[in-house]
Amino acid sequence: MKMHNPPHPGEVLRELCIDPMGLSITEAAEALGVSRKTLSAILNGHAGISPEMAVRLSLAFGTSSESWLNQQSQYDLWEAEKKRKSLKVRKLSAV
Amino acid sequence: MKMHNPPHPGEVLRELCIDPMGLSITEAAEALGVSRKTLSAILNGHAGISPEMAVRLSLAFGTSSESWLNQQSQYDLWEAEKKRKSLKVRKLSAV
């Protein structure tokens, strides 16, 4: 019940890692072992952080893979919750 | 550092909700508003719990969507971590 419109994880990645370290997309993408396009898409909100990417970020930046993937989950869930009222689901009661 | 080979969320769903309530896949799928195939795939580990499915489960069973999606994240991450050593990533040091 604490969710507050979480920012896209790509924003966080840029503001917490890329920008402070003065990295270009090209440099960071090379270090992560992915294409410039892949990283660019994440930073611009056109792609999410995949489980494998979370591990890559963990290796490159020394953070926990869990924290990156959880951020993505919270973001995805926030989007999915917007449709909650429009979903046709019948409540199942215990016995 | 606490991860212990998490079970597939479909197993948990079956053991915690479907079985105890004596529901068939057909009944549960209908209540959730998805096809029998979709629920069957999840319960047998052939599909994961999507963000939208997490919200559906939340509506049908009165649980939190977050808990379902987090379970899936932990499972996906466990799988991704298996490849950690084979990923070619260069560590980026601060300054």
Added chain:
DNA sequence: TAACCCGTAACGTTATACGTTACAGTTCAT
């Protein structure tokens, strides 16, 4: 035996994470 319900396999559709290539804008060296 026939009608019915159940779970799952087969097939098609759509979305997304990835790479390769191509392109427009900068910077820099000649």
Added chain:
DNA sequence: ATGAACTGTAACGTATAACGTTACGGGTTA
């Protein structure tokens, strides 16, 4: 100042996965 090198992103193609529809084999029951 003109050409080379680099940067970020758009365009296009591929693979995987979540979904629905349909079809099928195995029970139960009338």
